[in-house]
Amino acid sequence: MKTTSSTSATLWVEVWGAALVCALTFPRSLAAETGADAWLRYSKLNPQAAEVYRRFPDKVVLLGDSLLLQTAEQELSRAVEQMSGRALQVERNSSAGKAIVLGTMKDLRALSSRLHPPHELSGDGYWLKSAKIHGAECLIIAGGTDRGALYGVFALLSKIARAESPAAVDLATMDEEQQPYAAVRWVNQWDNLDGRIERGYGGPSIFFADGKVRSDLTRASQYARLLASIGINGCTLNNVNAAPGILEDGFIEQVSRIADVFRPWGVEVSLSVDLSSPKVMGGLDTFDPLDSRVAEWWRKRAGAIYRRIPDFGGFVVKADSEGRLGPSTYGRTPADAANVIARALQPHHGVVFYRAFVYNHHLDWHDLKNDRAKAAYDNFHPLDGAFDDNVIIQIKNGPIDFQVREPVSPLLAGLRRTNEAIELQITQEYTGQQRHLCFLVPMWKEVLDFDMRVDAHAAPVKDLVEGRVFRRPTGGLVGVANVGMAANWMGSPLAMANLYGFGRLAWDPDLRGEKIIDEWTRLTFGSNPLVVKTITAIELRSWQVYESYTGPLGAGTLTNILGNHYDPGPESSEENGWGQWHRADHQGIGMDRTVETGTGYIGQYPPEVQKLYASLARCPDELLLFFHHVPYSYGLHSGKTVIQHVYDSHYDGADQARDFTAQWKALAGHIDDERYRDILARLEYQAGEAVVWRDAICNWAFRLSGIPDEKGRVGIDPAK
Numbered sequence: 001m002k003t004t005s006s007t008s009a010t011l012w013v014e015v016w017g018a019a020l021v022c023a024l025t026f027p028r029s030l031a032a033e034t035g036a037d038a039w040l041r042y043s044k045l046n047p048q049a050a051e052v053y054r055r056f057p058d059k060v061v062l063l064g065d066s067l068l069l070q071t072a073e074q075e076l077s078r079a080v081e082q083m084s085g086r087a088l089q090v091e092r093n094s095s096a097g098k099a100i101v102l103g104t105m106k107d108l109r110a111l112s113s114r115l116h117p118p119h120e121l122s123g124d125g126y127w128l129k130s131a132k133i134h135g136a137e138c139l140i141i142a143g144g145t146d147r148g149a150l151y152g153v154f155a156l157l158s159k160i161a162r163a164e165s166p167a168a169v170d171l172a173t174m175d176e177e178q179q180p181y182a183a184v185r186w187v188n189q190w191d192n193l194d195g196r197i198e199r200g201y202g203g204p205s206i207f208f209a210d211g212k213v214r215s216d217l218t219r220a221s222q223y224a225r226l227l228a229s230i231g232i233n234g235c236t237l238n239n240v241n242a243a244p245g246i247l248e249d250g251f252i253e254q255v256s257r258i259a260d261v262f263r264p265w266g267v268e269v270s271l272s273v274d275l276s277s278p279k280v281m282g283g284l285d286t287f288d289p290l291d292s293r294v295a296e297w298w299r300k301r302a303g304a305i306y307r308r309i310p311d312f313g314g315f316v317v318k319a320d321s322e323g324r325l326g327p328s329t330y331g332r333t334p335a336d337a338a339n340v341i342a343r344a345l346q347p348h349h350g351v352v353f354y355r356a357f358v359y360n361h362h363l364d365w366h367d368l369k370n371d372r373a374k375a376a377y378d379n380f381h382p383l384d385g386a387f388d389d390n391v392i393i394q395i396k397n398g399p400i401d402f403q404v405r406e407p408v409s410p411l412l413a414g415l416r417r418t419n420e421a422i423e424l425q426i427t428q429e430y431t432g433q434q435r436h437l438c439f440l441v442p443m444w445k446e447v448l449d450f451d452m453r454v455d456a457h458a459a460p461v462k463d464l465v466e467g468r469v470f471r472r473p474t475g476g477l478v479g480v481a482n483v484g485m486a487a488n489w490m491g492s493p494l495a496m497a498n499l500y501g502f503g504r505l506a507w508d509p510d511l512r513g514e515k516i517i518d519e520w521t522r523l524t525f526g527s528n529p530l531v532v533k534t535i536t537a538i539e540l541r542s543w544q545v546y547e548s549y550t551g552p553l554g555a556g557t558l559t560n561i562l563g564n565h566y567d568p569g570p571e572s573s574e575e576n577g578w579g580q581w582h583r584a585d586h587q588g589i590g591m592d593r594t595v596e597t598g599t600g601y602i603g604q605y606p607p608e609v610q611k612l613y614a615s616l617a618r619c620p621d622e623l624l625l626f627f628h629h630v631p632y633s634y635g636l637h638s639g640k641t642v643i644q645h646v647y648d649s650h651y652d653g654a655d656q657a658r659d660f661t662a663q664w665k666a667l668a669g670h671i672d673d674e675r676y677r678d679i680l681a682r683l684e685y686q687a688g689e690a691v692v693w694r695d696a697i698c699n700w701a702f703r704l705s706g707i708p709d710e711k712g713r714v715g716i717d718p719a720k
């Protein structure tokens with residue numbers, strides 16, 4: 001740590017001046033670029049921005065010496081130096097003179113009892129405040145916790161790096177208090193111990209290779225920094241399809257090395273576990289959750305972990321799902337299974353995320369009453385109240401599986417006495433696998449804002465998962481991230497907006513999508529107005545464009561579900577046990593999920609939502625085929641028939657994908673060449689793929705319906 005004593009304000013100005021020259025001659029955005037810094041690039045400030053920050057203090061006073069406060073100070077010093085060329089001095093516990101004062105609220109009160117934010121800070125919140133301390137103008141960064149102070153540093157740096165308006169970062173007026181919306185702001189990685197990542201599109205695992213934890217954990221440490229910068233406080237390291245060996249002593253020892261590099265960033269590590277572990281690796285003849293030997297086994301394993309990793313977060317469980325063993329082997333319930341593990345973790349303050357993704361993938365497709373969408377609610381709603389308080393039910397946003405458009409899972413409103421977290425998929429499994437652009441924040445916003453109308457009162461999903469509606473002690477958001485060793489983490493530079501957006505929404509689901517993408521673009525590409533305008537416009541359109549050429553009207557993503565989940569393959573969903581059916585035949589298309597004539601799925605929603613979806617007159621077009629089976633000639637609210645919509649939307653979507661390329665070309669010379677060319681190639685590829693999708697789906701729809709395209713683009717119109 002630096003402890004030098006004095007640097008004058010003049011030097012600050014001069015160094016900043018030097019930085020300006022540098023910025024004019026060699027802007028960082030034109031330098032070699034790998035994308036590894038993501039949104040933490042801390043580029044040299046442009047002249048106007050530099051002017052604004054010239055009046056900032058040149059000293060940091062650190063009110064404490066915890067690991068996290070040290071991280072916070074180092075991040076602040078490093079970033080300020082990188083952006084301005086100026087080295088901050090660091091002092092401990094002194095309060096003399098103009099300074100950035102960094103610590104927890106508790107430390108701050110000890111320094112000056114009259115300083116307190118408008119609302120009491122709890123948990124990981126922070127307060128950025130300009131105030132006089134002992135007569136000197138200071139900028140306070142205070143956290144409800146040490147971690148909150150670190151978040152405050154990242155927030156301040158983000159403002160500076162985005163070159164926000166002088167008023168927003170004016171030393172004399174700064175007064176901003178932020179509190180995270182949800183306690184649980186976690187990511188899951190689906191990394192296998194051999195280094196492959198299930199549904200990962202950014203290269204091999206940053207944690208594991210060849211069955212072991214990597215010896216070099218530099219990338220893991222950089223990942224923890226990225227996560228902390230957007231307020232993520234937990235990370236599950238391994239695939240939910242978990243290898244039992246993860247719980248062996250030798251492996252726990254290795255995992256503790258990952259925990260060591262995550263700890264300075266306040267990100268807890270956790271593990272996915274296989275429910276059959278007591279038998280498969282523990283040598284017992286059973287894994288029955290109600291057997292006392294099994295309970296003892298979990299207690300001992302938890303003890304072994306916490307001895308090595310005292311701040312371990314807990315376990316994630318996928319059981320009785322897609323071939324994984326589970327409590328049903330012994331006629332037990334998910335509550336029995338979750339609780340036996342929860343009780344082992346409870347003395348250590350750990351939690352269990354028990355996934356609600358439990359369904360039968362051998363459903364009889366002949367039976368029109370069968371419906372995979374009903375599974376989560378059917379399995380978990382009857383158990384409401386049976387789970388211990390340190391169990392969180394982790395529920396995918398939709399009832400099927402991360403399709404491009406689904407209604408929200410009814411289970412989100414179906415647990416009143418049980419904690420829950422919503423699981424969102426950041427990695428683009430069904431949404432183009434990072435080869436197509438698909439910015440998911442607009443979709444997630446719709447999900448989080450959807451009002452379930454519980455007991456005839458407003459109950460948006462964000463409030464349900466956070467525990468506000470039913471006054472639950474904990475809950476929040478989990479995102480399946482799957483970053484990898486690719487230099488740019490996710491394989492595509494633009495896809496990183498999804499990881500950023502996930503973190504920002506977990507912190508504050510009320511942030512507008514436009515604001516989130518604006519922030520991300522400025523931090524990632526700089527604040528050139530043309531660059532910001534072009535990238536934000538493309539990203540904000542991208543989900544709807546992808547939807548329009550892959551899966552319109554709520555029919556699901558019409559992809560090959562038996563293979564790569566990427567190419568068009570609408571027929572692969574039908575006539576098998578996986579239950580991702582569209583029920584498309586020569587007469588009509590869509591799943592009848594009504595209570596009267598269909599599967600009854602709609603009956604799982606609260607009454608007002610049932611009414612919305614049950615009524616053909618009110619059901620929104622974009623979900624029509626999810627809830628209803630209709631003839632191809634059925635008239636939508638838009639005035640088009642279903643079939644004409646399918647044709648038009650596919651042609652429209654493919655045209656818009658092509659337009660993205662044209663829009664991107666306007667950025668030549670305005671961003672670094674590497675990213676310019678990389679993204680151009682991706683967009684050109686996407687434009688071609690969109691045509692493949694368009695033709696595959698339009699021809700499929702024409703073959704089934706026999707109804708030609710009014711505009712003569714698909715099939716042959718016998719009338720002409």
Ligand code: GCW
Nearest residue numbers: 190198199240241318357401
């Ligand atoms: O959709 C499926 C994915 C699987 C995944 C599963 C799950 C980890 O195709 O790869 O398994 O969801 O969420 O458990």
